[in-house]
Amino acid sequence: MSAPIQERYAGAVMNTFGPPALALVRGSGAHVWDADGKEYVDLLAGIAVNALGHAHPALVEAVTTQLSTLGHVSNFFATEPQVALAERLLELLGWSGEETGRVFFSNSGAEANEAALKLTRRTGRTRIVAAEGSFHGRTMGALALTSKAAYREPFEPLPGDVTFVPYDDPAALAAAVDDTVAAVVLEPIQGEAGVVVPAPGYLAAAQAIARDHGALFWLDEVQTGIGRTGAWFAHRPSEGVDPDVVTLAKGLGGGIPIGATVARGAAATLLQPGNHGTTFGGNPVAAAAALAVLATIEADGLLAATTERGDQLAALLARQVGAVEVTGAGLMRGLELDGTYAVQAVAAARDAGFILNATGPTRLRFVPPLVITSDDLDALEASLPTILDVARRTAQEASA
Numbered sequence: 001m002s003a004p005i006q007e008r009y010a011g012a013v014m015n016t017f018g019p020p021a022l023a024l025v026r027g028s029g030a031h032v033w034d035a036d037g038k039e040y041v042d043l044l045a046g047i048a049v050n051a052l053g054h055a056h057p058a059l060v061e062a063v064t065t066q067l068s069t070l071g072h073v074s075n076f077f078a079t080e081p082q083v084a085l086a087e088r089l090l091e092l093l094g095w096s097g098e099e100t101g102r103v104f105f106s107n108s109g110a111e112a113n114e115a116a117l118k119l120t121r122r123t124g125r126t127r128i129v130a131a132e133g134s135f136h137g138r139t140m141g142a143l144a145l146t147s148k149a150a151y152r153e154p155f156e157p158l159p160g161d162v163t164f165v166p167y168d169d170p171a172a173l174a175a176a177v178d179d180t181v182a183a184v185v186l187e188p189i190q191g192e193a194g195v196v197v198p199a200p201g202y203l204a205a206a207q208a209i210a211r212d213h214g215a216l217f218w219l220d221e222v223q224t225g226i227g228r229t230g231a232w233f234a235h236r237p238s239e240g241v242d243p244d245v246v247t248l249a250k251g252l253g254g255g256i257p258i259g260a261t262v263a264r265g266a267a268a269t270l271l272q273p274g275n276h277g278t279t280f281g282g283n284p285v286a287a288a289a290a291l292a293v294l295a296t297i298e299a300d301g302l303l304a305a306t307t308e309r310g311d312q313l314a315a316l317l318a319r320q321v322g323a324v325e326v327t328g329a330g331l332m333r334g335l336e337l338d339g340t341y342a343v344q345a346v347a348a349a350r351d352a353g354f355i356l357n358a359t360g361p362t363r364l365r366f367v368p369p370l371v372i373t374s375d376d377l378d379a380l381e382a383s384l385p386t387i388l389d390v391a392r393r394t395a396q397e398a399s400a
């Protein structure tokens with residue numbers, strides 16, 4: 001039954017993603033089912049999105065109740081869920097009370113970054129310093145901050161005045177930042193690059209470099225935020241990291257599209273009436289979904305669970321034959337393999353009933369729902385040796 005849907009897909013949907021591997025019909029917790037009724041443990045979670053897994057009752061209830069009360073009104077009007085969500089995000093960032101934090105809502109990570117990029121233009125400066133290996137989205141502005149040549153080159157010229165420096169290299173950053181720079185933008189952990197974690201102290205050093213030159217320090221927490229690393233955010237004020245701008249999306253709505261650009265201090269008032277806008281951004285249904293995600297993470301202790309399950313995941317990955325390095329934090333983990341068989345591992349895992357993701361030929365990424373159980377990870381541990389073995393052999397046969 002998957003096949004007919006995939007054929008119709010090919011005949012009707014633009015081929016920007018390549019042919020879909022499966023047609024999925026249903027999900028529950030960390031499990032999904034395809035059109036043939038086959039069950040999978042979902043270790044991708046819609047690309048680090050489904051924080052509460054699939055069909056979580058709290059999310060279903062929040063969205064259903066809000067949609068049957070007030071679904072959409074545009075930003076000509078205020079709604080309680082949007083304001084409550086803005087207040088909650090500021091509180092989680094420590095930017096409420098004395099601080100003057102403000103939130104702009106949109107519908108995706110790219111849009112959250114577009115708003116932030118426009119905000120930086122209002123400093124009167126236009127230069128941005130970003131990192132090699134960065135991923136900030138596919139719209140023209142977000143793409144301008146994204147380093148990957150294959151994504152950029154077909155669409156040049158891109159907006160901007162963007163300088164790329166090696167990630168996790170404070171000296172290179174210091175050499176690139178001067179008083180013409182509007183902002184330094186970094187992912188606290190690079191996600192699409194394969195879960196690349198900088199050395200301790202890098203973010204604080206980058207922040208100091210930005211501030212020395214009057215540049216904004218902007219962290220893209222689209223993938224790392226909202227509990228993914230076992231804390232609300234991957235940057236820690238306790239380690240001296242407190243950016244001027246934070247962008248969020250992915251996990252925030254638990255699968256309902258929402259993005260947020262959060263700024264504080266002088267950055268919070270750079271965008272003035274008429275400077276930016278959106279029809280859908282922060283609509284009450286998406287805001288209610290995000291509030292339910294945040295409330296459930298808190299009520300169910302999912303930050304602690306993410307740390308615990310994350311440690312379990314990291315340990316089982318490190319025990320695999322062929323594991324060169326396990327990276328990441330919480331339930332955002334990268335596995336570097338000892339050969340080019342990551343793509344084959346994704347296919348072998350699918351056959352074995354697991355949804356994985358490869359960020360490159362030698363690297364797997366694991367970003368399961370924060371509600372994944374210890375039993376699900378035990379099942380992964382039991383199957384992974386065979387999956388990697390099959391993948392290694394398939395890759396060898398293909399190259400022979």
Ligand SMILES: *Cc1c(COP(=O)(O)O)cnc(C)c1O
Binds near residue numbers: 135138221223250
């Ligand atoms: C996924 C991602 C984006 C883009 O988000 P979309 O919702 O796909 O537009 C931006 N930044 C980071 C760090 C991401 O991981």
